[in-house]
Amino acid sequence: xxxxxxxxxxxxxxxxxxxxxxxxxxxxxxxxxxxxxxxxxxxxxxxxxxxxxxxxxxxxxxxxxxxxxxxxxxxxxxxxxxxxxxxxxxxxxxxxxxxxxxxxxxxxxxxxxxxxxxxxxxxxxxxxxxxxxxxxxxxxxxxxxxxxxxxxxxxx
Amino acid sequence: xxxxxxxxxxxxxxxxxxxxxxxxxxxxxxxxxxxxxxxxxxxxxxxxxxxxxxxxxxxxxxxxxxxxxxxxxxxxxxxxxxxxxxxxxxxxxxxxxxxxxxxxxxxxxxxxxxxxxxxxxxxxxxxxxxxxxxxxxxxxxxxxxxxxxxxxxxxxxxxxxxxxxxxxxx
Numbered sequence: 001x002x003x004x005x006x007x008x009x010x011x012x013x014x015x016x017x018x019x020x021x022x023x024x025x026x027x028x029x030x031x032x033x034x035x036x037x038x039x040x041x042x043x044x045x046x047x048x049x050x051x052x053x054x055x056x057x058x059x060x061x062x063x064x065x066x067x068x069x070x071x072x073x074x075x076x077x078x079x080x081x082x083x084x085x086x087x088x089x090x091x092x093x094x095x096x097x098x099x100x101x102x103x104x105x106x107x108x109x110x111x112x113x114x115x116x117x118x119x120x121x122x123x124x125x126x127x128x129x130x131x132x133x134x135x136x137x138x139x140x141x142x143x144x145x146x147x148x149x150x151x152x153x154x155x156x
Numbered sequence: 157x158x159x160x161x162x163x164x165x166x167x168x169x170x171x172x173x174x175x176x177x178x179x180x181x182x183x184x185x186x187x188x189x190x191x192x193x194x195x196x197x198x199x200x201x202x203x204x205x206x207x208x209x210x211x212x213x214x215x216x217x218x219x220x221x222x223x224x225x226x227x228x229x230x231x232x233x234x235x236x237x238x239x240x241x242x243x244x245x246x247x248x249x250x251x252x253x254x255x256x257x258x259x260x261x262x263x264x265x266x267x268x269x270x271x272x273x274x275x276x277x278x279x280x281x282x283x284x285x286x287x288x289x290x291x292x293x294x295x296x297x298x299x300x301x302x303x304x305x306x307x308x309x310x311x312x313x314x315x316x317x318x319x320x321x322x323x324x325x326x
Contacts, residue, residue, distance in 0.1 A: 131279075
């Protein structure tokens with residue numbers, strides 16, 4: 001299945017859950033609502049034509065207007081790649097864990113939780129991953145983050 | 157009798173016997189300075205220079221510096237590399253496990269004041285001198301092996317100038 005065939009397939013079968021975003025010639029990227037995330041993940045992992053069995057990465061980002069959780073998945077057997085992202089508000093961002101679909105999501109979700117403050121529902125082991133165990137200074141990857149010993153680069 | 161030439165000032169050869177007169181202070185600190193065993197503690201790219209200094213071209217061993225893999229056999233920590241906030245308690249723990257007298261060399265910009273991670277960084281400790289007491293600072297990013305050797309010679313000088321009474325206060 002080529003990139004265009006994948007796009008056609010997804011648009012015809014999953015159009016109720018996902019909205020395509022324009023990415024030019026890179027991997028396909030879709031936007032998805034937080035409540036559809038788990039069911040969509042389960043569906044594409046179990047779909048016989050897609051078999052997305054591998055989670056490459058889960059990344060967070062702070063665009064300045066809202067938070068985003070970006071998922072990159074791949075299918076080893078069908079040689080496919082797909083990205084999809086969830087746009088979340090600053091107040092109480094919350095998504096469902098996809099650990100039950102891809103086990104590798106565990107560490108990525110812990111990292112996203114501590115660095116961006118995105119709460120993960122149904123995560124079995126939500127504790128600090130890269131930050132010190134007793135960290136209590138908030139979520140350092142947010143743009144408005146500040147701490148007593150944090151020094152911003154001076155304006156030149 | 158090569159030792160007599162090396163132990164300075166107060167040593168004196170007594171004619172007719174294999175005996176020298178010196179002070180305990182001199183001999184003790186001479187011995188200490190010439191066999192500084194350092195802890196293998198490389199946390200970032202400075203460790204590459206440390207390895208290079210230990211290898212044959214620069215040959216750390218000729219200063220009597222041997223690496224040890226445990227803090228209990230070491231006299232010196234060469235903190236080679238960035239110390240993150242998560243690593244800081246571990247560094248303190250290693251330092252506490254060493255037997256006195258113990259010394260610390262802060263190698264590279266990161267250990268002195270955060271180095272390139274001073275601005276816009278949430279994770280790096282800005283200087284290790286508020287975790288452990290530092291004897292010698294070696295600037296550079298990373299410092300060349302010559303700088304590290306120079307720093308170690310400076311530390312040897314410092315040790316040889318110590319008084320026995322200093323030990324209590326440390």
